[in-house]
Each structure stands twice: as structure tokens, then as C-alpha cells.
Amino acid sequence: MNIVIAGASGHGKVVCDALRTPDLTINGFADDDAQKWGREWSGLPVLGNLESLANKDVVLAMGIGDNTTREKVFHRAKALGFRFVNVIHPSAVIGRGCRLGEGIVVFANVVINPDAQIGDDVILNTSCSIDHDCVIEAHAHIAPGVRLAGNVQVGEGTLIGIGTTVIPGIKIGAHSIVGAGSVVIRDIPDYCVAVGNPARVIKFLHGE
Secondary structure: OEEEEEOOOHHHHHHHHHHOOOOOEEEEEEOOOHHHOOOEEOOEEEEEOHHHHOOOOOEEEEOOOOHHHHHHHHHHHHHOOOEEOOEEOOOOEEOOOOEEOOOOEEOOOOEEOOOOEEOOOOEEOOOOEEOOOOEEOOOOEEOOOOEEOOOOEEOOOOEEOOOOEEOOOOEEOOOOEEOOOOEEOOOEOOOEEEEOOOOEEEEEOOOO
16 A cells, blocks of 8 residues: 655654554655655655645545644545545554544544544544544544543534543534643533633634
């Protein structure tokens, strides 16, 4: 499998590290920043943008941390005909009955417990845990050290900040941000920023 990582970024470095196994060949990175083309990133070449690599028999790994940018690049890549590889670190634990979308990233020491559903282009970052029957919708990012209890729902494009804890059965809306270290004990709406212990909405964002 010939893999190109979309995004010559810090997040892309971690994706690259998770993919470094003997049975996979990483060709390099794709990036829209022309100043990076022809240079090396994490020991591999930056080959060009997505358009320059289309129809070249490679599969794409998503290496972009920002949800909005990653979602746009994901859809653009699909329109160009790219296939995606799921990046799953060897130390991750995935329970029975889990459903995984395409283009996801699951970093070291992540635990996904039985019957969880993970949407397309989701990031499950280092040492987070997703308990039974959780639903993480497309393009969300669950940051390092987050703890989601059972039956939690996270909406499309939402960021759950580092070290956050969410009690069972909570619904967190789409395109929201939950600040680092928050404790979520009640539902969070769409398009907002919530922080604290217990987490409270401090601002609403403009929906698209």
C-alpha cells in the first residue's frame, strides 16, 4: 500500500509515526503550501498538492488537526477520487461491534469500547477513551486524554479539548468546542464554546 499523508504539519508527524510499520510504504506528504514542496517533513518528501497526486495509485491518510480544514480537504480528496487508509496505532484497543468510518486516525493507547460508532475523518487522539455505544460523528476531534463515558454523542466537526471528562448519556452538538479539562454533566448545543467544571456555554459561534 503506497500512502501519502495529507498535511505536512505537526499532526501529520504523529500520523506518520503511527504508520511506520514494515508492511506499509509511506511515499511522503501532500500539502497546499507550495513553499514546502520538494522539502522534507518528518524524514519524507513533500510531494505537492492533492491535485498533483491524483490518479497516481496512492491512498491518503489524513494528517490535519484542525477540524474545519481537515473536513474541506477530506471532501476535496474524495472529489478527486482518492481512497483513504484508516491510521490505527498498534497499541489501540478496539472492542467488538465497533463501526469505523473512512479516513480516521486512532493514535497510541486509545481505547474504543464495544459498539461505538466512529464517523468519517475523525481523530481519536493519544490515550483518549471512548466507552460503549458512543457515537462520534464525522470530522470530530477527540483530543488526548479525553474520557467519554457510555452512550455519549459528539456532533459533526466538534472538538473535545484535552483532558475533558464526559458523563454517560450526554449529547454534545455539532461544530462546537469543549475547552481543555472540562467536565461535561449536561448536554452541549451546536455551534458553541463550553468550558469549565461543570462545563458551561460561554459563547455561541456562527453556524454555516
